[in-house]
Amino acid sequence: xxxxxxxxxxxxxxxxxxxxxxxxxxxxxxxxxxxxxxxxxxxxxxxxxxxxxxxxxxxxxxxxxxxxxxxxxxxxxxxxxxxxxxxxxxxxxxxxxxxxxxxxxxxxxxxxxxxxxxxxxxx
Numbered sequence: 001x002x003x004x005x006x007x008x009x010x011x012x013x014x015x016x017x018x019x020x021x022x023x024x025x026x027x028x029x030x031x032x033x034x035x036x037x038x039x040x041x042x043x044x045x046x047x048x049x050x051x052x053x054x055x056x057x058x059x060x061x062x063x064x065x066x067x068x069x070x071x072x073x074x075x076x077x078x079x080x081x082x083x084x085x086x087x088x089x090x091x092x093x094x095x096x097x098x099x100x101x102x103x104x105x106x107x108x109x110x111x112x113x114x115x116x117x118x119x120x121x122x123x
Contacts, residue, residue, distance in 0.1 A: 002049045005042075012037040032072035039066030060091030 013034055020030040042062030046055045067087040071080040 002045075004049050005045045008041045008045060009038055012041055028072045032069045035065050035069035039063065039069060056094050060087075060094055063087050064091060 016025075016030050016033040016037065019025050019033065020027065025033060039062045042058050042065060044062075046058035046062060050058050064084065064087045067083045068080070070083055071077065
């Protein structure tokens, strides 16, 4: 884990707490602001700080954190849960899609070599 990522999250928390202490936002809005800014920072860090192999993971969890920040906007918790589930499904689909390499796609589209399975030829 890169030090710059944690420094950014620390700045997010400090800015949110400072806004609370000044009286600009309430306690629930502070938590929501931490989740929103933390999620946005994670998305930005996915493209700038982390390696390409880790990008989809941090991008997805940044979106999930930003979706969690909407709990304060809705009176009914069902909307937040629905957004969270949509974000998690999107995270899974992105990781499955980006986790495949061209070699894996080629191997999935070709029949097995050798005319049989290893278990059938072992006898």
